[in-house]
Each structure stands twice: as structure tokens, then as C-alpha cells.
Amino acid sequence: MLPRGLALAAVSDIAGALLMLLAFVAFALQGFASKGRMRLFWMLQAAGWALWFGDQLVWITFDLILQQKVPSMYPADALLFLAGAPMIAGLLLRPHRQTSASNARLGLLDFLLLLLWWLYIYVAFVVCWQYPSPNAATYSRNFDLLSGAETVLLTGVLLLFWRESSGRWKRFYALFCGAVVFNGVVFYALNRALEKGIYFTGSWYDVPYCLSFVFFIAVALSGRELAPASEGAADGTYSSWMASLAMMAVLSLPIIALFALLDPRLPPQASRFRVLVTLATVFLMAFLLFIQHRLLNRELRRTNVILEEASLTDPLTGLRNRRFFSATIESDVSHTLRAHSDGHDLRTRDLVFYLIDADDFKDVNDRYGHDVGDKVLVEMARRLSSSIRHSDVLVRWGGEEFLIVSRYTDRAEAELLAQRVLAAVADTPIALGGTRETIYRTCSVGWAAFPWFLDNPRAISYEEVLTLADRGLHQAKELGKNRAIGILP
Template identity: 30%
Template sequence: MGVMPEGNSHSAEAWLSRNLVGPTPAQGTSPADVLNRCFRLSVLPVVLAISAVLVAVMWYREEQLGLITWADRIGYPLLLMVTSVGAVLLKTRPASLRAVMAMVFFAYVIHLLAVYYSEMAGRWLTGNSSSYELTILALWLPLGYVGSFVFFSPRTALLASLGLFAAIAWPQLVLLAVVSDPVARQVAIAILISQPVYIASLWGVGMLKAHTKGMQDLARSMTAAATIDPLTGVANRRAVVQVLERLTQNPQDPVRPLALMLLDVDRFKAINDTHGHAVGDEVLVTLSRQVNAHLRSTDLLGRWGGEEFVIIALDQTPAQAVEMADRLRAVLEATPFPQVGTVTVSIGVTGHIPGERFDTAINRADDALYKAKQQGRNRVEGLFGEA
């Protein structure tokens, strides 16, 4: 675990996520997102680059075989340009992610519908259509629906898919009204039935993923509520106990020096009696922020109860722990507290002896804290047992 230089703050929730409950899902994404934004930014440029190559290959092959249509002559250059430019934009301007996804989707749909209407017009005007183009349409049409649910939120994807379906459905409805050929009518009916099935299936998957993301957010919120002190935002007593149990009772973990500090606000009752409990709460919040700002990323600050806090510091010798505690004491003494002025703290320091219960070390730190109080407050006292 790396060490953050002093002066950098860190949140208790982030510390607990790394060291107690494991990493949580990435923040900052809407429950409607099908894929994580970071995943999209890393994978989508590669997908677009490969797509550009495939479009060029299909364009070349159809030209060679004489299968190219007027719709392809418009659609292939458009797709080639959009996929190539999109891949470059995502690498150079990540903020363009939404615009690129929309651009790729609509370019694909425009090409798809151009080929489709070309075939339908040929059938109506001449009574002929290309079996090759119809086969290509049958293969690639579902990808339009898939793309909408990959690129957009479930609601937006549903609207886009229904729009695409409407654009495909109305010529088939016209065909049913004017054509008597049973095979052609059956094909039209199959198209009208199969497309909503694609859309409904993808929408169901999208909603399931959104629900899963929502449950992950709820679980994360519940974890925070169970481990974070609501007033100060630092770890609560329950979380501190869980961390200490893990650090001191797991035989598979290598033995690392572990220092414990109990910090108590001097004459806190007088602050509450003189200025009121709201001011007392502000003192605790300010104190927590100041202490956190001077801890390393490997240290954890927790509220032990009332005006008493505990600090878990890994890889600290007794001398280093006492020096660290005295530095925190001096920082707090020099910190102006609104409506109160100067606030001092007393700190008891101890080290955990490998093999002992964590509460034994906590009791020893409490004895050291009591000694600091008896010696006049605003001081640090260390009490270290022998291994």
C-alpha cells in the first residue's frame, strides 16, 4: 500500500472500501448506463477502428462483385468516415463520448434504412428485389437495436429502437394492404412480429442491468451508513472494530507494526455547556477534517465515542507514532475553531503486540490517554507493552 504525503486528505469510505469491504463499483455513472464510461472509452475506439476496416472490406468486396447499390454508395463512405473520426475523437477528446456514440448509431441507421427503402422501392416499382440485400438486411438489422442499448440509457434506447421499428414497419403494413402473394405477406408478418421481440428482449436486459446497478448503489449506501459516522464523516466505532479485528486476527496477513492512538478533546463538556451542542458538533467536524488532512493514505481516523477518536497507523514504530501524535496535537492547537478559539487535545499512544487481542491494545492506549489527562492535558503520552 502506497503512502500519501502528509497534507493530503482521504475519506474514511474510500479507506474502508480498499481495506475492509473491498472495492465498490465505479461512481459517477447513471443507473441507466449499460457499460461503464471508462470501459467505453478504452474499448470503443478499438471497436470503431475495427469497424472502419470491416466497412472498407465489405465496400471493396461488393464493388468487386457488382453488388453495390446507390444506397451503399452513400452509406459506406458515411460509415467509414464516422467510425474513423469517432475512433480518433475518443482517443483525443474523451468528452466527445456521447456525441460519438450518437453519431455512429445514426450513421448506421441511415445506411440501414437507405438500403431497406431501396429494396422496398424496387419491389413496389418493378416487382423485383435483391435476395443478397434482403439477406444482408436480415443479418444487420438487429444490430441497430443492439447498438441503441449499448450506446444509450434503456429509456433512450427504447425510443430509438421503436423509431427504427416504425421506419421499418410502415412499408410492411403497406405491403400487407396491397400485396396478395402469401409468401410476401408471411415475410411481412414475420418482420412485424420479430422486431418487437428483439426490442423487448434488449429492453429487458437493459432494465435488469439498471436494476442491478441501482441495487449496487443501495448496497454501497447501506455499507456507508453502517461504517461511517454521520456527523464527522469518519469511520464509526463498528468499522474501527472490524478493521482492528482484520488487522490483528488474520494469521495469513504478514505482521506489520501497528500503532493505535486515542485522541480526546480537552474540556469538551465545557464547550458544550458554554456554546451549545451545535458548536460542539462543529468542533468535532473541524477536528476530524484537520486530523484527516494530516494523515497518510494508510492511516484511518475513526470516532470511538463522543469526543473521543481513534487513529490506526500502520508501519509505525513507537517513536514514530508518538512523534506523529504530537504533530497532530500541535496542528489542532494552532487551528482556530469558530466561536470557540483554541481547542486542545490529549492523545494516548500504544502499539499492538503480535498475538494479543486488539481490545487489549485499545485499553493500553486508554491508560496512556488517562495519563495525558492527569499530566495536565494538551499532551501526548505513550504506553508500549513488551512483545
């Protein structure tokens, strides 16, 4: 063993403190240089080192200023244990994966539930023997068990992420895991020596302990310019696993409280303390679960809106599809019938259907390929959209066929819109992507107005009027294409 002395203690304590401070600075600088979840990951690591450094300052105070042994069951022990909590928390953010904003919000709440549970375990099983019912032996045993469990948990998370990562992230996790294991083994040996009364500040135990801090500094430096990879298929499984673990943590609280009440070996003060701590933790967890429930409901509503919108939209052109037409046409027809029965303004009470078909579209696909054909359809959709009013609806009817539902209009002006559509498609050449080549395309239009008979609006259904518009389209094709044919009574 090395000889004791104030100078040796000063060298050991100050060297350890400086190395901890360097580790804190290294992790914090990485955080300032990062953004988003990466910044939060680095800052949580730095927070762990700040707590560790705070514990070291307590040791320096006792060793060098007060020159006395640190009392057993000292409150600063919590700093040493809690230092691992933000480190694990940072890793549970899964920094090597770029997750969606909604998954990040929900995952953060699961992480907070687990963090709260971990702090609860420390208070219930360690602080319980520190204040309400002091017992140095039980305190030390539980503290050592939880510290060991924390190291095992941190190592397990690092190994899991090492396995699923690649490249620089894999090397980073390997180095991080090595540093944690080395520090854990050294800390266990140091703690055992402390309990046996053979440890003193500056003994040889401090050399590998300080060396472990150097490894952590290397971990921080190796993380320069690390960036999260895109979200993978396994991320949903990970999120589900995290959520299940958080629920298990919540459900464990009543069981722990029940054991505290029924265990005859537990002193009454300790039993009451654990029950009170459990009730307080249950309240906090219930609050977090309430927030999570609200977020899940909001996310579910948003997802339903997105899915409904997708089901009503044509994926190629971005136009409405036939499903949208089927879902909304009854409302438009009812409005038109009411307008006629109430004697509304003649200029805004009709419903006109325009069926539009791209002329000779098969030739485009045969000559240029389906990719160019798709681009022609997208450009046609854009031009048709620019030629109609905001109150009109443009639908991709199928293939190269489109439908315009012109609402709140007058059939006397229907031909004007038809001519505007023909001009929008035919007047300007369409550029072929990737080349300077352009092509001119035309379309044919058939239209009909609803109601068919003004004096008897309900005599002919809108489906029959659509069929009449389709007949007009076929006549336009037969008469030479690039024209509009309206079918009227």
C-alpha cells in the same frame, strides 16, 4: 361548400405548409435554446412537425403540380401517423421534472420499447393491408382507429402532466392539450369528409385545420424559459409505471403473433407478414432489454458501493466509523503478526492505537450550542487528518472521541505522532461560523502498541491493547488534559 379551383387549393395548401413550417421552427428554436432533456423534448416535437410538413409537401405535389387526387393507401400516410410518435415520445421524457441521470438512462430505454411497440402496431395493422394483402377498407379503418388512439393517448398524457404540474408548466400543458384536442376533432371531421368524397383542398374543413396549427405555434411560444422542477416523490411511481407499461408491450407481441396464426379470417399473406414483423420486433426489443439489464446491473453495483461506503462513513465528519474499524482491523492485525513472525523491518511492523478525546467539549455545546459543537468536531477531524500519514486510518470512535490506527509503524516513534496530534488541535484557534469569534481547543491522547509483547505477539489481543490505550487516555485527563500518555509493557 366553397367552389373548387387551383388557386383556392394553392392558397390552402401553401398556407397550411407555412403554418406547419412555422410550428417546426418555433419548436426547434426552443430546442436550440435549451439543454439536456429539455432540448430533446423540444427537438422531438420539432421532429413530429417535420414529418407533418413532409406529408403536406406530398399533398402540394399532387394538388398543384400533378393536379390529381392523392391515391388511397399512399405511402406518405405513414408520415401523418408517425408525426405523433416523436411528440408523444418527447412528453414521455417528462420534461417538467428534473430526474437523476440513472433514472433518465433507464427511462429512455423504457420509452424506446414503447416507441418501438407503437411503430410495430402501425406496421402490423396498417401496412399489413397496404402491401402484403391490399384492402383499402380495412386499411382506412385501422389507420383511423390508430390515429384516434394516438390523439387520445397524447391527450391523456398531457392531462396527467397538467394534473401533477404547477405554475407555468400547468398553463403550458393546458394550452398543449387544448391544441391537441382541437386538432384531433378537426382532423376527424376532415378525414370523414375525405372518406365520403365531399372534401376537396380549399374547402371550409381546411380553415379550422390551419387554425389548429396556429394553436400549436402558440404552444411553442408559451414554452419560453420553462425549466424542469426538482424530482418529486411521485417520480419513482411514474418510472415504475413506465417500466410496467414497457413490459406489457413486450409481452403483447407473442399474443398478437398467436392471433395472426390462428385467425381464420386473416389472409395467409397478412398472417405471415404479421408473424415476420413480430419476430423482427421481438429481436429488437430483446436487444433493448439486454442493454437495460446491463444498465440495471451496473446501477445496482454502483448503488451497493455507495450504500456500503455510507455505512462505513461518519455522516458528520466524513471519517471512517467503528463499523469500518470492525471490518478491517482483523486484516491489519494479521498483517502485523505476520510481520513480527517473519522478522520484517522493525520500523514498519507495529500497529499503534491512539484514542483521542476533545477536552471539555461539553462546555462548547453548553455555551455555543450543538451546531457550533458540530463545527468544532469537523474542524478537529480535518486537523487530525492532516497530521497523520496516508497509511494511517482516522476513525470517529463516538461523540467527541477519535481513534487513529497507525499501521506499518514503529512504537519507538509513537510519541512523535501523539505530539503532532496535540499541536494540530491546540496551536491554531477554531473560527466559529458566522462570527469573528475564535476559540482555542485542546485534546487528550492515550496510545498503546500491538503486539503488546514483542517476544509473544499473540499473548494479548488487539481488543486488550485498545483497552490499554483507553486507560492512557483517562490518565491524560486526570493529569491535566492536553497531553499524551502511552502505555507500554
